[in-house]
Amino acid sequence: MAAYPEMLHTVIDTTDPRRLAEFYRQLLGYSYREGDEPRASGDADDDDWMVLVDSNGMRKLAFQRVDELTRTTWPSAEVPMQLHVDFTVPDTDELERHRARAEELGATMLFDRTDDPDEPLYVVTDPAGHPFCLFVG
Known part of the structure; x- marks a missing residue:
C-alpha cells in the first residue's frame, strides 16, 4: 500500500509575518514554534518565516514574507479569494464572541449572514486581507 503525503501546515503569504502570526496566535490559541517567539530586542531580521503550533506541538499555520500582496475584492470578482479558511464554533453566542475578538x-x-437559520456565518479578513469564515458548525 502506497503512503500518501501528509499536510504539514498551511502557509499564508503576508507583507508582515509577525503581525499576522500574532493575529492568528491570539485568535486560535496557538503558540509559536520554538525559536519563532518574538524577541525582546524587537529584531525582525528573522521574521520572514514563522510557524504556529497547537497545544500538542503540531504545526498548523506558517507565515511567509512577500514584498507585495493584493487584497481580495470579494465578493466582487476583480481579485478572487484564492483561498480561505473555515473556523467553526458551537453556537451563535460563541459566533458573536469570536467575531468581536477577531475584529479587536x-x-x-x-x-x-447571521440571519441564515441553517448556517449563520461571518466572512472576515485577517489584517493582511486573507478572508476566513466563522460559522456555527
Whole structure:
C-alpha cells in the first residue's frame, strides 16, 4: 500500500509575518514554534518565516514574507479569494464572541449572514486581507 503525503501546515503569504502570526496566535490559541517567539530586542531580521503550533506541538499555520500582496475584492470578482479558511464554533453566542475578538485583533468584516437559520456565518479578513469564515458548525 502506497503512503500518501501528509499536510504539514498551511502557509499564508503576508507583507508582515509577525503581525499576522500574532493575529492568528491570539485568535486560535496557538503558540509559536520554538525559536519563532518574538524577541525582546524587537529584531525582525528573522521574521520572514514563522510557524504556529497547537497545544500538542503540531504545526498548523506558517507565515511567509512577500514584498507585495493584493487584497481580495470579494465578493466582487476583480481579485478572487484564492483561498480561505473555515473556523467553526458551537453556537451563535460563541459566533458573536469570536467575531468581536477577531475584529479587536484587526479583522475586517466582509459579509454577515447571521440571519441564515441553517448556517449563520461571518466572512472576515485577517489584517493582511486573507478572508476566513466563522460559522456555527
